[in-house]
Amino acid sequence: MAQIEIRDLGIDYRKPKSNEVFSAVDSVDLSVEKGEFVTIVGSSGCGKSTLLMAVAGLVDLTRGSIEIDGKRVDGPGPDRAVVFQEASLLPWRSVRGNVKFGLEMQRWSGGDLNERAMQMIRLVGLGRFSDYHPHQLSGGMRQRVNIARALAVDPEVLLMDEPFGALDAQTREIMGTELLRIWERAKKTALFVTHDIDEAIFLADKIVVMGRNPGHIKEVIKVDLPRPRNESILDSDAFHELRKRLRAHLAEDMSSMQLVQEVA
Amino acid sequence: MRSAEITAEPAEARQLSLSFLRPSRSAMIGTLAVLAFLVLWQIAPTMGWVNGRFTSRPTEVLLAAIDIFQNDDFLYHARISLTEFVAGFALAIVVSVPLGVLLGTSKIARHLIDPPLMALYIAPTLVLLPIMVIWLGIDMAPKIAVVFLGAVFPIVLNTMAGMSEADPKFLRMARSFGATKFDIFTRVLVPGSLPALLTGLRLAVGRAVLGVIVGELFVSQAGIGYQLNLYGSAMRIDRLLVYALIVSAFGYTLTVIVRSVENKVRDWRSK
Amino acid sequence: MIAEFFYRRQALVLGTLSMIGIVVFWQIAVDTGFINPFFISTPSQVAAEFKVQFEDGSVATNVAATLYCFVWSLGLAALVGTILGMLAGWFADVESALEPFIWFKYSAPTVAFYPLFVAGLGYGTPTIIAIAFLFALTPIYANTLSGIKNTDRDLARAARSFGARPLDIFLRVALPGSVPVMMAGLRLGVGRALTGVVVAELFGANAGLGYAITYYGQLMQTTKMMVSIVIVIALGVLLTQILSFLETRTDSWRVDSGR
Numbered sequence: 001m002a003q004i005e006i007r008d009l010g011i012d013y014r015k016p017k018s019n020e021v022f023s024a025v026d027s028v029d030l031s032v033e034k035g036e037f038v039t040i041v042g043s044s045g046c047g048k049s050t051l052l053m054a055v056a057g058l059v060d061l062t063r064g065s066i067e068i069d070g071k072r073v074d075g076p077g078p079d080r081a082v083v084f085q086e087a088s089l090l091p092w093r094s095v096r097g098n099v100k101f102g103l104e105m106q107r108w109s110g111g112d113l114n115e116r117a118m119q120m121i122r123l124v125g126l127g128r129f130s131d132y133h134p135h136q137l138s139g140g141m142r143q144r145v146n147i148a149r150a151l152a153v154d155p156e157v158l159l160m161d162e163p164f165g166a167l168d169a170q171t172r173e174i175m176g177t178e179l180l181r182i183w184e185r186a187k188k189t190a191l192f193v194t195h196d197i198d199e200a201i202f203l204a205d206k207i208v209v210m211g212r213n214p215g216h217i218k219e220v221i222k223v224d225l226p227r228p229r230n231e232s233i234l235d236s237d238a239f240h241e242l243r244k245r246l247r248a249h250l251a252e253d254m255s256s257m258q259l260v261q262e263v264a
Numbered sequence: 265m266r267s268a269e270i271t272a273e274p275a276e277a278r279q280l281s282l283s284f285l286r287p288s289r290s291a292m293i294g295t296l297a298v299l300a301f302l303v304l305w306q307i308a309p310t311m312g313w314v315n316g317r318f319t320s321r322p323t324e325v326l327l328a329a330i331d332i333f334q335n336d337d338f339l340y341h342a343r344i345s346l347t348e349f350v351a352g353f354a355l356a357i358v359v360s361v362p363l364g365v366l367l368g369t370s371k372i373a374r375h376l377i378d379p380p381l382m383a384l385y386i387a388p389t390l391v392l393l394p395i396m397v398i399w400l401g402i403d404m405a406p407k408i409a410v411v412f413l414g415a416v417f418p419i420v421l422n423t424m425a426g427m428s429e430a431d432p433k434f435l436r437m438a439r440s441f442g443a444t445k446f447d448i449f450t451r452v453l454v455p456g457s458l459p460a461l462l463t464g465l466r467l468a469v470g471r472a473v474l475g476v477i478v479g480e481l482f483v484s485q486a487g488i489g490y491q492l493n494l495y496g497s498a499m500r501i502d503r504l505l506v507y508a509l510i511v512s513a514f515g516y517t518l519t520v521i522v523r524s525v526e527n528k529v530r531d532w533r534s535k
Numbered sequence: 536m537i538a539e540f541f542y543r544r545q546a547l548v549l550g551t552l553s554m555i556g557i558v559v560f561w562q563i564a565v566d567t568g569f570i571n572p573f574f575i576s577t578p579s580q581v582a583a584e585f586k587v588q589f590e591d592g593s594v595a596t597n598v599a600a601t602l603y604c605f606v607w608s609l610g611l612a613a614l615v616g617t618i619l620g621m622l623a624g625w626f627a628d629v630e631s632a633l634e635p636f637i638w639f640k641y642s643a644p645t646v647a648f649y650p651l652f653v654a655g656l657g658y659g660t661p662t663i664i665a666i667a668f669l670f671a672l673t674p675i676y677a678n679t680l681s682g683i684k685n686t687d688r689d690l691a692r693a694a695r696s697f698g699a700r701p702l703d704i705f706l707r708v709a710l711p712g713s714v715p716v717m718m719a720g721l722r723l724g725v726g727r728a729l730t731g732v733v734v735a736e737l738f739g740a741n742a743g744l745g746y747a748i749t750y751y752g753q754l755m756q757t758t759k760m761m762v763s764i765v766i767v768i769a770l771g772v773l774l775t776q777i778l779s780f781l782e783t784r785t786d787s788w789r790v791d792s793g794r
Binding site for chain 3: 289290291292293294295296297298301318371372375376377378379380382383384386387388390391392393394395397398399470473474477478481482489492493495496497499501504505507508509511512513515516519
């Protein structure tokens with residue numbers, strides 16, 4: 001059995017002002033194997049972040065179910081950790097303090113907190129900066145801390161919500177390579193939301209393409225590029241092929257959106 | 265593998281600054297302006313531009329200051345005013361911080377208490393001074409009460425704002441790690457609202473100092489305000505100014521201290 | 536329907552309830568003998584006394600006297616504070632020269648100089664206006680200064696690229712961009728001017744709300760005193776609300792620096 005099993009998932013929101021019910025995600029079925037790196041890609045408003053937050057247990061389900069290792073998700077749990085888009089680092093804590101935060105919340109009992117935190121900080125390559133505060137770090141460094149904080153609690157599944165979305169293109173590419181290096185060492189199942197096509201292909205074993213109104217899965221694409229990967233695969237034919245396929249999907253979404261705008 | 269980014273220096277590396285050895289242009293202009301003011305003040309009465317009886321002179325003020333520190337029971341009056349200030353301020357902190365925390369974490373309590381609180385924050389609480397005198401007599405108690413009333417509202421309102429405006433992304437992050445309500449309170453809300461609390465304290469200092477002085481000017485038998493009143497009615501402007509300057513220096517020093525702590529704490533916040 | 540109204544207007548409903556609650560509690564606390572009415576009077580007595588003072592014209596006289604000083608002091612503070620703030624915001628050297636005085640003014644309780652003003656200007660209206668003027672000056676100056684000084688760089692650069700001269704930038708970019716911050720300063724100034732007027736009136740005046748409070752305070756007539764206290768608080772809330780309203784009207788002028 002797969003590690004993450006999502007069956008017939010539906011999530012409705014009630015708009016705060018008008019009381020109108022709005023369906024963010026509908027009829028989503030997805031299974032993710034242990035150790036797999038799955039990216040979820042789609043244009044804005046396709047419910048990809050909502051889906052991820054549902055797996056994190058931060059959003060209530062309206063229909064269907066999510067199971068992890070056969071256990072139903074009904075709230076956050078130590079088997080999952082989230083890397084958020086904004087680094088969401090506590091500004092009054094040092095790098096080490098931030099990495100320790102998750103451990104403190106989960107009443108970590110696997111040895112010394114400082115030791116564990118330092119280990120993770122070194123893993124993401126910030127060993128020298130453990131006493132710095134977030135405002136002293138660059139955007140890329142903050143996201144490394146963010147990743148270290150999530151890895152520290154030793155989750156089964158790592159959930160990432162456009163973690164590099166706020167970074168510039170150059171840093172983003174570096175962070176992608178870094179993430180793969182860390183992931184290959186940590187051996188976690190990873191669910192990674194992005195709207196960047198190259199990023200989605202570069203990282204993934206499997207790409208989930210989502211469409212909108214309401215958010216649903218359009219296609220699941222296997223990625224058979226060899227690992228370990230580096231930037232050179234960006235120029236391979238297989239990569240180009242996948243990029244073309246994903247572009248077609250997203251273009252379709254864009255044109256349907258324009259149509260809606262013209263009608264309205 | 266590219267990892268140039270890690271070796272990059274942190275965005276705001278702190279350096280030891282020796283810039284105070286070379287005064288900045290603005291500091292020089294400020295000093296010059298003050299000197300010019302002092303010179304003008306000194307010569308204006310001699311030149312007959314103003315009546316020296318009303319304005320005194322810097323040199324006279326300086327002499328009066330020396331005289332006051334030597335033999336005017338200065339410490340006695342200062343101690344009384346300081347006691348009123350400290351008692352009222354301490355009382356205000358004891359009441360306002362828990363109240364601010366309660367209001368910041370409970371929306372119903374906030375909606376319930378916010379209107380009267382705002383009204384008293386906006387309104388000049390010093391108008392309650394005469395009624396405090398009726399309630400509490402003319403000793404230290406009514407001044408302590410006025411100091412308390414002046415200081416309590418800015419602290420409550422700022423603590424409340426700091427608590428209730430906690431960044432939702434921090435709350436979500438904490439929840440994702442399974443934080444309990446208590447965890448969120450102690451590790452996110454409390455440290456997160458510290459800068460706001462300090463802002464409240466800083467605003468309260470000014471109001472509290474004002475409270476002491478107005479209270480003592482209004483009715484008292486001792487204290488800095490009493491001395492101000494005494495020398496004011498006796499037209500001893502030099503001595504009046506010395507006491508006024510002492511109050512200013514006190515308020516200024518305290519404000520600067522709180523502000524520097526506040527800035528230090530605010531430094532942590534990401535931009 | 537009622538539940539929905541309550542939910543949407545929770546702040547308003549609960550706020551009104553708590554205000555009514557305070558008045559009721561005040562009345563009951565005295566009626567049941569829990570508090571001696573000598574100390575605090577009761578809402579019903581205050582209301583009755585308000586009617587008396589309203590009909591004999593003393594409410595109008597006192598409010599008029601206080602508002603007269605208030606308007607003068609706020610007007611002067613707005614004029615002087617805005618001009619100084621604009622100069623200091625535009626010319627860094629002016630700011631440097633003014634800074635020590637502003638800091639002194641900020642930390643010195645203006646009232647400490649009350650006897651000095653009396654010596655120079657005599658008892659009554661001029662002294663009251665001077666004190667209240669100094670109370671209100673600081674926030675108006677400080678906000679104007681920061682508004683002008685923090686003129687959005689991108690907008691200024693864009694204006695310069697179209698050939699705008701410094702005066703154009705000041706008049707068409709810096710000044711309009713500062714209006715919301717200046718309005719906020721004025722709102723703070725309103726509260727402080729009122730405090731200044733009333734506090735100065737506590738010490739010496741022939742009319743005004745502060746005067747009435749002291750006068751009846753010395754006679755230990757709590758009810759009569761309460762009338763003026765309540766009016767002062769109401770006036771403070773009303774004036775600040777008006778300014779807050781004006782402030783929100785200028786909110787759309789705010790330059791969003793894209794954060």
